Amino acid sequence: MAQLTQKERMKIPRQDMPVQAPEERVQNFKEVALGYTLELAKLEAERCLQCKDPHCMEGCPVEVRIPEFIQAVRDGDMAEAVKIMKSKNNLPAICGRVCPQEVQCESRCILGKKGEPVAIGRIERFVGDYELANKTLEMTKGAPTGKKVAVCGSGPAGLTCAVDLARMGHEVTIFESLHTPGGVLVYGIPEFRLPKDAVIKAEIETAAKALSIRILTDYIIGRTLTIDELQAQYDAIFLGTGAGLPMFMRIPGINFNGVMSANEFLTRCNLMKGYRFPEFDTPVKVGKRVAVIGAGNVAMDAARSALRLQSLIARANGESGGEVHIVYRRSSDEVPARLEEVHHAKEEGVIFDFLTNPVEILGDDKNAVRAMRCIRMELGEPDQSGRRSPVAVKGSEFDMEVDQVIFALGTSPNPLVFNNAGGLERSKWGTVVADKENGRTTVKGIWAGGDVVTGAATVISAMGAGKRAAADMDRYLKGEFDW
Secondary structure (H helix, E strand, O other), rough: OOOOOHHHHHEEEEEEOOOOOOHOOOOOOOOEEEEOHHHHHHHHHHHOOOOOOHHHHHOOOOOOHHHHHHHHHHOOHHHHHHHHHOOOOHHHHHHHHHHHHHHOOOHOOHHHHHHOOHHHHHHHHHHHHHHHOOOOOOOOOOOOOOOOOEEOOOOHHHHHHHHHHHHHEEEEEOOOOOOOOHHHHHHOOOOOOOOOOHHHHHHHHHOOOHHOOOOEEOOOOOOOOOOOHHHHHEEEEEEOOOOEEOOOOOOOOOOOEEEEEEHHHHHHHHOOOHHHHHOOOOOOOOOOOOEEEEOOOOHHHHHHHHHHHHHHHHHOOOOOOOOEEEEEOHHHOOOOOOHHHHHHHHHHHHHHEEOOEEEEEEEEEEEEEEEEEEEEEEEEEOOOOEEEEEEEEOOOOEEEEOOEEEEEOOOOOOOHHOOOOOOOOOOOOOOOOOOOOEEEEEOOOOEEEHHHHHOOOOHHHHOOOOOHHHHHHHHHOOOOOOO
């Protein structure tokens, strides 16, 4: 393509991502968004104005050199695009799929002031997928330092920290509590948003092999090994154990059969191969009428997974499908999930019940869920987060007929991790106290980052924490400071 002027670039429309049709994708767990072709990626890259002061980079927690990798894509130099991208982001194929670019890098794109921003995340995904397919960049391990580091947890924070430390020459061992590495990337995000083998497994195996990172699965920190025991064996420790303890509403009936957390539901669906029914006849409970409480990304994942499982099971049994509701106490304007996920959920047939709050779960004579008593809400004054507080409307109670209730109300760190943890300080929410700049905890030689520090947050913010901690740990292991 000939060199374009700024005005010509601004006239190029944002390129849509090809997707499966809603009526097709609700019948399967294949990826919804199909990704850019090279032609689409280059055309979208042409929209970038290559600003002298690129504000898009200010919105990236791992400081990806955004204009540079986009320029390389525009030039058709994919090897250079991969090199630039991976100098900052170890997991671009993952981040391009699940990061909320619309409120991070893309929200600061100058094109977004009068039109649509450059689709940075979609181009990032294309670059990540290109590298997975073509392996243009060889990962190299630094000269051995003789220092041993334990990384607890193989989610985005732990993986990022481990890869950076291994590149610096340190001997890294990752301890993962589950039987498959990947943390929340594996157990929490559905196959239709983030393919397990093609993306997550490929990214992890490539890095572990190239950098000699040892990954030990089925190691539960706090039980199989304690943090105190790890301190006796390793020169430094990074805690990236996430926030896997689910929260429930304190209402009557939460112990009935058919009530579960989104964490449990998604773990059964993802790690136990529930999404491959009937090839894997895994016992994932899915009702005919499912209510998911909450409206964050996890709620969308649970609702959309339930809808697909209903379709798969109905097809296998020659029955009709069911219905899935998102029940949220605020209005559509306050929904915290990504707009793309909400849009896809609506397209697929998820029913949204806004300004609705459960007050009791009702059971039958077999202690199974038969309905959920709810109350209508209205929005009052803004709370501390700036969102208008929901207030119950007196006398507006009604019963919603459901046979399964899934709570997606957030998570906190598993307290089991902190058995014999050497006096590690935690907040009143159970999270680890660590400084934001470097991830240093209150115990010498221990760093922490990701959801175990912040509570449930984004993949890219966890990666940023892992990267900052790795840099600080390297300085410590080199003797540049003594805490």
